[in-house]
Amino acid sequence: MSKYIALPKGITEPVFDLAIKEYRAILGDAGVITSQDQLAPYCRIMLAVPDAEHRPSAAITPQSVSDIQKCLVVCNKYKVPVWPISTGRNFGYGSAAPATRGQVVMDLRLMNRILDVDADLCTALVEPGVTYQQLYDYIQEKKLPVWLSVPAPGAIVGPVGNTLERGNGYTPYAEHWMMQCGMEVVLANGEILRTGMGAIPNSNTWQVFKWGYGPVLDGLFSQSNLGIVTKLGFWLMPAPPAYRPFVIEYEDDDDIALIIETLRPLKTGGVIPNGAAIASAMMDAVATVRRADYFKGNGAMPPEIIEKIKKDHNLHAWNVYGALYGTQEMVEVNWKIVKDAVKASGKGTVLSFDELGESYKFKYMGELMRGKPNLGEFRRLNWIGGGGVMMFSPVCQARGSEAAKQMKMAKRIMDKYDLDFHNEFVVGRSDMHHIIGLEFDRTDPDMVARTKACFGELLDEFTAAGYGTYRVNTAFMDKTAELWGPVRRDVNRKLKRALDPNGIIAPGKSGIYI
Amino acid sequence: MNIARRDVIKGLVISGITGALPGGLAALTANAEEHFRLASQPRSIHILVAGSSLDGPFLDGAIASARRLGANPSVVRLKNSLVDDLNQAQELFRSRRPLVALLGSADGILLVELVRGNGLRLSVRGQHTVSGPASTHRHQLDTGTQSAGLDASLLAGLGSHSWPVLLGGSLMQIACGSSSPGFLGRRGFLSQADQGPQRPENLTSLLIQG
Numbered sequence: 029m030s031k032y033i034a035l036p037k038g039i040t041e042p043v044f045d046l047a048i049k050e051y052r053a054i055l056g057d058a059g060v061i062t063s064q065d066q067l068a069p070y071c072r073i074m075l076a077v078p079d080a081e082h083r084p085s086a087a088i089t090p091q092s093v094s095d096i097q098k099c100l101v102v103c104n105k106y107k108v109p110v111w112p113i114s115t116g117r118n119f120g121y122g123s124a125a126p127a128t129r130g131q132v133v134m135d136l137r138l139m140n141r142i143l144d145v146d147a148d149l150c151t152a153l154v155e156p157g158v159t160y161q162q163l164y165d166y167i168q169e170k171k172l173p174v175w176l177s178v179p180a181p182g183a184i185v186g187p188v189g190n191t192l193e194r195g196n197g198y199t200p201y202a203e204h205w206m207m208q209c210g211m212e213v214v215l216a217n218g219e220i221l222r223t224g225m226g227a228i229p230n231s232n233t234w235q236v237f238k239w240g241y242g243p244v245l246d247g248l249f250s251q252s253n254l255g256i257v258t259k260l261g262f263w264l265m266p267a268p269p270a271y272r273p274f275v276i277e278y279e280d281d282d283d284i285a286l287i288i289e290t291l292r293p294l295k296t297g298g299v300i301p302n303g304a305a306i307a308s309a310m311m312d313a314v315a316t317v318r319r320a321d322y323f324k325g326n327g328a329m330p331p332e333i334i335e336k337i338k339k340d341h342n343l344h345a346w347n348v349y350g351a352l353y354g355t356q357e358m359v360e361v362n363w364k365i366v367k368d369a370v371k372a373s374g375k376g377t378v379l380s381f382d383e384l385g386e387s388y389k390f391k392y393m394g395e396l397m398r399g400k401p402n403l404g405e406f407r408r409l410n411w412i413g414g415g416g417v418m419m420f421s422p423v424c425q426a427r428g429s430e431a432a433k434q435m436k437m438a439k440r441i442m443d444k445y446d447l448d449f450h451n452e453f454v455v456g457r458s459d460m461h462h463i464i465g466l467e468f469d470r471t472d473p474d475m476v477a478r479t480k481a482c483f484g485e486l487l488d489e490f491t492a493a494g495y496g497t498y499r500v501n502t503a504f505m506d507k508t509a510e511l512w513g514p515v516r517r518d519v520n521r522k523l524k525r526a527l528d529p530n531g532i533i534a535p536g537k538s539g540i541y542i
Numbered sequence: 543m544n545i546a547r548r549d550v551i552k553g554l555v556i557s558g559i560t561g562a563l564p565g566g567l568a569a570l571t572a573n574a575e576e577h578f579r580l581a582s583q584p585r586s587i588h589i590l591v592a593g594s595s596l597d598g599p600f601l602d603g604a605i606a607s608a609r610r611l612g613a614n615p616s617v618v619r620l621k622n623s624l625v626d627d628l629n630q631a632q633e634l635f636r637s638r639r640p641l642v643a644l645l646g647s648a649d650g651i652l653l654v655e656l657v658r659g660n661g662l663r664l665s666v667r668g669q670h671t672v673s674g675p676a677s678t679h680r681h682q683l684d685t686g687t688q689s690a691g692l693d694a695s696l697l698a699g700l701g702s703h704s705w706p707v708l709l710g711g712s713l714m715q716i717a718c719g720s721s722s723p724g725f726l727g728r729r730g731f732l733s734q735a736d737q738g739p740q741r742p743e744n745l746t747s748l749l750i751q752g
Contacts, residue, residue: 058661065665065751068684069658072667074651079684117655124658137659183628184655320742324673406625406648413647413744414671469744471671471680 033064033071034083036108036130044085047106051088051132054098061087070116070124070133074417075503076468076480082125082502084111087133093258097218099134100256103532104216110134111534112256114156114189119181120419120465121193122502127536134256143259144235147172150264151209151235156188156257160401163187174264175399177201177303182401188260192250193499196454196461198396200353201265202303203456205250210234212259213249216528221245221255235261251499253534254527265399268353272363273394275384276348276370277377281308283346284435285428288453288460290373291348292426295455299362302397303454304350309343310334310450312389314411314465315404316341319448326475327446342385348376349390351397414469416479418503420486422495424453424460431460437489438464445482461498487511502536509539585613587717588634589710590643590653592620594743596672596706600644603710611718620645624652635660638752640717642710650746657750666696666713666749673742676703713749 035044051060061067062085070087071079088110090096103110111131116124124133140157145167154163160182167174176182177197179190187204194205201207210224221227223246226234238244248254278287287306294300313334322337323329337343352359352366363380370376384390392404409417420438424430431453442449447468453460464486468479480503487497487504491511500508509517520540524531531542589604591597601617608615616639624631625648634641635656645653657664671680681700685693696716699708 063663065663066661068664068667069654071684072651072654116658119651135658184652184659320673320744324742403625403628403652406652407623409648409651410646410744415647415651415669415746469671469680471669471682 032062032085033067034080034085034130036085036132037128039106039108039130043106044108047102047108048086050102050105051086051099054095054102055088055090059089059091059095061089070135072415073123073125073502074120074415074470075122075501076416076418076466076470076476076483077503079125081129082122082127083129084126084133085130087135089135089138091138093212093214093220096134096214096256096258097220100214100216100218100532103132104530107530107532108132109532109535111537112136112156114192115159115184115186116189117181117185118189118193120417120501121499125502127502127505127534131535136256136258139258142166145170145172145174145264146235147174147264149236150174150266151261152187152264153210153235153259153261154187155259156186158188159184159186160190164399164401173267175199175201175267176264176401177204177207177399178396178401179204180396180405181403182396183403187262188257191260191262192252192257194250195499196303196456197399198303198305198349198393198454199265199351199399200301200303201263201399202454204262207263208246208260209236209238209263210261211246211249211257213255213257215255216530216533220258223249226261235263248523248527251538253537253540254523256533268355270356270359271351271353271398272359273349273351273381273397274363274366275379275381275390276350276366277344277379278346278348278375279344280375281345282432283375285432286373286375287346287348288426288428288431288455290369290376291350291455292458294366294369295426296458299352299365300350301353302351303456304348305393305452305454306346306348306460307389307452308450309338309345309347310448311452311465312343312347313337313341314408314450314467315389315392316343316407317411318413319411320413326472328443328448342387347389349393349397408465408467412467412469414471414475416466416468416470416476418466418468418479418483418501419499420464420466420483420490421497421499422462422464422490423498424462424495426455426458426460431462434462434490434495437493438462438486441485441489442482444485445478447478447482505536506539585718586616586637586639587613587714588616588618588637588639588641589714590618590620590634590641590645592623592645592649594644594646594745595741596743596745597644599704599706600710600747603707603712604642604714605710607711607714608718611715611720613714613718615714620649624649628652628656631656635662638662640752641748641750642713642717643746643748643750644706644710645746645748647744647746650748653746653748653750657748663751664748665716665751666747668700668709668747670700670705670743670745670747672745676705679705681705709747713747717749717751 111126112134136156139155144153160178177199191204213221224240225231669682696712
C-alpha cells in the first residue's frame with residue numbers, strides 16, 4: 029500500500045519519492061507535508077463530488093520567491109504538478125483542494141508580508157498569504173485613512189486569491205479585478221515577470237498605472253494556471269468623511285424587475301456607488317435561521333413554510349443593501365435622490381441603518397459595505413448543515429426583465445431537483461453577479477446527487493441561453509471550459525503550452541491543460 | 543494502515559455492545575497495562591463543544607475515557623459561534639494540546655481552516671446528520687489514525703444508539719495515544735441519544751493534534 033494518500037497522475041511512487049526528497053532539501057521537513065492527518069484539511073471540499081476526486085498527494089509551503097523557483101525546477105524535472113493556493117479558502121468553489129487528484133498543493137500562506145500601503149496614493153502591495161483581516165488590522169493600527177473592499181468571507185481569505193478569482197466586495201471598489209494594479213508572477217520556467225509598469229526596474233508607478241507598455245498581460249494570470257502570482261497590487265478606497273448604509277425593503281417576490289429598473293440609473297449615475305446587494309427573503313433566511321427548525325423534509329421547502337419564516341423573522345421579499353459615501357453634503361444630496369427615486373417607483377421602503385432594528389444580516393452587511401471583514405456569511409453553512417455548498421454565479425444585465433428571466437429559469441431547474449431556491453444580485457455598473465446558493469448535506473447521498481445534477485443542468489441551460497458564469501467550482505471547470513467553446517479552449521491550450529510546456533502549474537484550472 | 547473514509551449506512555445496528563455501567567457513566571474498557579502506562583503520563587486534552595443537544599453524552603464519553611486513561615480533560619464551551627469570534631479557537635491552538643470537538647457545521651468548517659493555517663494535524667473528521675432515532679442518523683468519517691482496530695471500533699460505535707458517548711470516548715482514546723481498540727459499555731442507561739436529539743442536528747466531530 030502506498031505511503032501517500034494519492035499520487036500525481038502518471039507519476040510512480042519511486043519517482044514521487046525523489047521529488048519529495050528534493051522538495052524537503054529545499055523547504056526542510058516541516059515545509060513538505062505528506063502525512064494523512066496533516067493533509068486532511070487540504071482534502072476537505074464542499075462540493076457535490078467525493079473528496080477523493082480532488083485529493084492532493086502532498087502540500088509544500090515555500091516561504092519566498094526563491095523557494096518557489098527551486099520547487100518548480102523539481103516539478104519540471106519529475107513532471108509533478110503543483111496547485112498554488114494563497115489562503116486556500118475558495119469556499120463554494122473548491123476550497124484548498126486541487127482541480128484534479130494527486131497534485132501537490134503549493135500553499136503560499138507563509139508568504140504573508142504586507143509590502144506596501146500608501147495612504148496618499150491609496151494603493152497596496154501584498155503577498156499571497158496576506159488575509160483581509162491582517163491588512164485591515166494593519167490599516168487600523170497605523171491609523172491610515174483608507175478602506176478595503178472585502179468579499180463576504182473576508183476575514184480569513186486574502187486579496188491575492190480573491191482578486192485573481194475575480195471575486196467582489198460591497199464597497200465602491202467592489203469589482204476587485206478592476207482595482208488590481210500590477211503583479212509579480214513566477215513563470216513555470218522560474219523566470220519572474222512583473223506586469224504593468226513593474227517591468228521597468230525601480231518603477232514607482234507599478235501600483236498606480238495598470239497598463240504598462242504593449243499587450244496587457246495581467247489577465248493571463250487571473251482564473252488561470254499560466255504562472256504563480258507572488259505579489260499583487262491593488263487600489264484602496266480613501267476613507268470617506270461620511271457613510272450611510274441603507275436598506276430598501278420590498279414585499280412582493282415579483283418586485284425584482286421594478287427594483288432593478290429603479291436601481292440601475294442610480295448605479296450608472298454614480299448616486300449609489302457600491303456593490304449593492306439585492307437579497308431575496310430566502311437568502312436572508314439562510315443567514316439567519318436553521319432550516320431544520322422549520323422543515324424536516326429533504327425536498328424543497330413549501331411556500332407556506334417560507335412565509336412563516338419571513339413572518340417570524342421580519343424578512344421581506346427583497347432587501348436591497350446599499351450605501352452612500354462622501355462628504356456629509358454629498359451623502360445628504362444622494363440620500364434625497366435615492367428616496368425620491370424609490371418613492372417615484374411606487375414601491376419600496378427606504379430605511380437608514382439607524383432606523384432599522386437589530387438584525388444580524390444588517391450588521392454584517394453594514395460592515396462589509398465599509399470594508400470591515402467579518403465571517404457573517406458562514407452562518408449559511410448552518411442552514412442545512414452537512415458541509416456542502418456550491419455557488420452558481422451567472423452574470424446578468426442590470427435589467428429587470430433579464431433578472432426575472434434568469435430567476436424563472438433557475439427556479440424551474442431547482443424545483444425539478446427539489447432543492448430550495450435562494451439568490452441575490454450584486455449590482456455592478458450595468459451588470460449583476462446573480463448568486464444562487466446550493467447548500468446541501470454531504471452525508472445524504474440522494475441530496476448530493478440531486479445537487480450535482482442540478483448544478484450541471486443550471487450550467488448547461490444558462491450557457492445555452494447566453495448567460496455565462498463569472499466563476500465556477502473545481503468540479504465543473506472542465507465542463508464550463510467546454511461550454512465556452514473550442515476556440516477559447518484552444519487559445520488557452522496554446523498559451524499553456526507556450527508558458528508551461530510540462531503542464532506543471534495547476535492543470536485543470538479553468539479547464540486548461542497542455 | 544490508513545483507513546479511508548467510510549460511510550455508515552443509516553439503520554446500521556451493531557450487535558454485542560453491552561457491558562456494565564459503573565457510577566451512572568459509561569466505562570471504556572482498555573488493556574490494563576496500557577492503562578497504567580498512559581496513566582503515568584497524564585496529558586492535558588481540550589474537549590470543545592458549542593451548545594448542541596448532544597454535548598452532554600459526548601462529554602460523558604470523552605471525560606470518562608480521559609479519566610480511564612489517566613489524561614487531564616479540560617472542557618471548553620464556545621461562548622459564541624466561531625463565526626462571531628474566531629479568536630476563541632486561536633487561543634486554544636496556542637497551547638498545542640490535542641483537541642477533541644463536537645461542533646455545528648459552520649464552526650466545524652472554520653476550525654478545520656484554522657488547523658490548516660496553524661500547521662496542525664486533523665486526525666479525525668466526522669460529519670453527523672442526526673434527526674429522530676439513532677437508527678436514522680447518517681455519519682461520515684475520515685480518519686488517519688494508523689490503527690485499524692481503533693478505526694473499526696470508532697466506526698462500529700457510530701451505528702449504535704449511544705454513538706455520541708462512544709464517539710467522545712473513542713476520540714479521547716485516540717488523543718491519548720492509545721492503540722488498543724476499546725468499546726464503550728452500556729446497559730440500562732437511558733440517554734438522550736436513545737431517543738434521538740430534541741432537535742435535528744448537523745454536527746462535525748474533530749480530533750486535532752499538534
